[in-house]
Amino acid sequence: MSETTTTKPAPFGTVFGSNLPIARFDSDGWGAMEVVPTDSVTFGVATHCLHYGSECFEGLKAHKQQDGSVKAFRADKNNARLRASAERLCLPVPPMELLEEMVEAAVQSNVEVVPDPPGSLYLRPNLVGTDLNIGAATKPTKTAALYIIASPVGEYLPPHMLRIVVEPDIPRTTPQFGKVKCGSNYAMALGVIQNARRDFNADQVLFAPGGLIEETGAANFLLLEEGRVITAPLSDSFLHGVTRDSLLQLARSLDWKVEERAVSVEELVQWCARPTAEAALAGTAAILGGVGTMIVNGEDIQVGNGETGPATKQLRGMLTEIQTGKRSFDFQ
Numbered sequence: 412m413s414e415t416t417t418t419k420p421a422p423f424g425t426v427f428g429s430n431l432p433i434a435r436f437d438s439d440g441w442g443a444m445e446v447v448p449t450d451s452v453t454f455g456v457a458t459h460c461l462h463y464g465s466e467c468f469e470g471l472k473a474h475k476q477q478d479g480s481v482k483a484f485r486a487d488k489n490n491a492r493l494r495a496s497a498e499r500l501c502l503p504v505p506p507m508e509l510l511e512e513m514v515e516a517a518v519q520s521n522v523e524v525v526p527d528p529p530g531s532l533y534l535r536p537n538l539v540g541t542d543l544n545i546g547a548a549t550k551p552t553k554t555a556a557l558y559i560i561a562s563p564v565g566e567y568l569p570p571h572m573l574r575i576v577v578e579p580d581i582p583r584t585t586p587q588f589g590k591v592k593c594g595s596n597y598a599m600a601l602g603v604i605q606n607a608r609r610d611f612n613a614d615q616v617l618f619a620p621g622g623l624i625e626e627t628g629a630a631n632f633l634l635l636e637e638g639r640v641i642t643a644p645l646s647d648s649f650l651h652g653v654t655r656d657s658l659l660q661l662a663r664s665l666d667w668k669v670e671e672r673a674v675s676v677e678e679l680v681q682w683c684a685r686p687t688a689e690a691a692l693a694g695t696a697a698i699l700g701g702v703g704t705m706i707v708n709g710e711d712i713q714v715g716n717g718e719t720g721p722a723t724k725q726l727r728g729m730l731t732e733i734q735t736g737k738r739s740f741d742f743q
């Protein structure tokens with residue numbers, strides 16, 4: 412009798428391509444990029460980024476197209492965001508051309524491990540301060556490394572409708588670093604997210620400092636119904652998601668009403684009571700993940716009928732078709 416074994420896919424972000432584009436910055440400026448084995452790069456224990464947070468990163472995906480080629484989705488937006496993060500963190504700002512060259516090298520040197528859709532190659536550019544100096548608490552690093560990790564991925568979100576706790580007081584991070592993509596922002600949010608998991612069996616936290624909704628721990632947040640999307644207006648205090656921007660452009664192209672405006676927790680609660688209400692997390696990893704329950708002041712509140720609604724399905728479907736070359740769209 413033959414035995415059948417089912418292999419569980421590896422968790423998102425735990426498998427890596429073999430090849431790593433890397434470039435270094437020193438007193439001569441940025442050196443040329445080279446592609447090295449992913450497991451060949453090591454950093455000393457005194458490295459600046461490990462002590463003083465001189466680190467920022469990006470997350471984008473490359474998708475297999477219908478003709479078999481592989482294309483990174485809107486990499487220009489991620490490259491620009493990395494440069495803005497670097498500037499805010501007093502790190503050397505990598506030139507745009509270097510970032511473009513490295514994204515392309517990350518894709519092409521790992522092309523053989525790109526999964527078929529709905530899988531993709533997740534790319535993680537990482538810029539780190541590399542001075543070996545534990546006495547530089549108030550000084551920027553003078554040297555840095557920029558590299559891009561490639562990781563073949565499948566689904567990021569769990570298969571169930573999401574449960575999201577609303578945090579009305581504590582911000583995810585400080586307002587001055589909200590739109591920076593740096594590791595310390597995630598560390599600051601982690602305790603709140605862990606408490607929500609423990610106390611409410613929640614998947615994530617929606618941060619709403621001052622009672623106005625902003626974003627979750629690793630994605631932007633949208634309210635939707637057919638013909639309409641509502642989301643917080645861009646500000647310095649949360650991450651300007653490429654997915655958020657893409658979905659809003661798609662919604663506008665469909666002549667949907669797109670409202671970028673402040674939404675209070677009270678309005679969110681009223682919204683959830685509408686039978687047509689939808690809510691979703693928007694991010695590169697999540698794409699657009701339906702929220703079934705918001706937990707406000709410790710109470711479960713069902714969003715609409717608790718299922719993934721038609722607006723969420725339509726925008727998600729359009730976006731994934733564009734990413735895989737089944738549909739064209741000219742993002743601005």
Ligand SMILES: Cc1ncc(COP(=O)(O)O)c(C=O)c1O
Pocket residue numbers: 470626627628629630631650651652653654655693694695696
């Ligand atoms: C805190 C946070 N907000 C929003 C996003 C969504 O950004 P993007 O759509 O560019 O992935 C992410 C994902 O990286 C995130 O970590």
